[in-house]
Amino acid sequence: MWILRKEVIASLFFYLLLAFVTLRAVDTEQAVHAQNPLIFALIIPAAVLMGVIMQRNQWYLALVPVVLAALLPDVIEALFIPFLLIAISLYVYSGRSAKELAADTGLRENPGARKAVFGSLLWFLILMASIALSALILMAFGINDRAAVLEKVQSFSIPLIITGVTIAPVAEELFFRGVLLNKAGIIPSSLLFAVAHVSYGSIGEIVSAFIAGVVLCKARQSEKTLVIPIIVHIMINAISMSVMFYYG
Numbered sequence: 001m002w003i004l005r006k007e008v009i010a011s012l013f014f015y016l017l018l019a020f021v022t023l024r025a026v027d028t029e030q031a032v033h034a035q036n037p038l039i040f041a042l043i044i045p046a047a048v049l050m051g052v053i054m055q056r057n058q059w060y061l062a063l064v065p066v067v068l069a070a071l072l073p074d075v076i077e078a079l080f081i082p083f084l085l086i087a088i089s090l091y092v093y094s095g096r097s098a099k100e101l102a103a104d105t106g107l108r109e110n111p112g113a114r115k116a117v118f119g120s121l122l123w124f125l126i127l128m129a130s131i132a133l134s135a136l137i138l139m140a141f142g143i144n145d146r147a148a149v150l151e152k153v154q155s156f157s158i159p160l161i162i163t164g165v166t167i168a169p170v171a172e173e174l175f176f177r178g179v180l181l182n183k184a185g186i187i188p189s190s191l192l193f194a195v196a197h198v199s200y201g202s203i204g205e206i207v208s209a210f211i212a213g214v215v216l217c218k219a220r221q222s223e224k225t226l227v228i229p230i231i232v233h234i235m236i237n238a239i240s241m242s243v244m245f246y247y248g
Helices: 006-024 037-071 073-092 098-105 113-140 146-154 158-164 167-184 186-195 203-223 227-247
Strands: none
Touching: 006 037, 006 073, 037 073, 073 098, 073 158, 073 167, 098 167, 113 203, 113 227, 146 203, 146 227, 158 167, 158 227, 167 186, 167 203, 167 227, 186 203, 203 227
């Protein structure tokens, strides 16, 4: 039985921190900021020192996130939030088994092919109808700021687009509709999911995210599995990004 050990999860947070600090010292449009070599002169020794303290004989592993973030900033930036959400989810279940995490969050429940297809399609249609209705209501009040979302999405890097239809929906569903739904309930989980979309700079996107959070929570509870919310989330992301790029 695989136990989620706190020291392993702490190492994951440590690696994420090193990657985050390195990303802040990297120009994602080009390469390392030439005017800030001191940043890397400090990051690398600090990574080695912290690696010695935390990993001891495997101290060299601390250099991996630094090197990857410096060489592949777009890729690491795209993976940062999903891995952070996964790390938080694992931390909540630290000291317990991975099977228990999978069972509690609904990852362990296999809906079967038929239920996965038709269940996902049903909840996708419910979600789309709910978002469309909310958009009409907002427009009635003179709120139509979707242009900000379009501009944001069209600025996404290729790794961020790929992540948005693969690992990101899985990580977000695990945290928001798996762990957080169990711990806090539908409304807090959906509110936090909405807050996570503030960076788009759109009231409509925040409202849509909250509605999506509620619908996906209901799908998780009704279907007794996290698989269907994950599929719906992937569908929504893939279709919305495709439409924005095509019509943008």
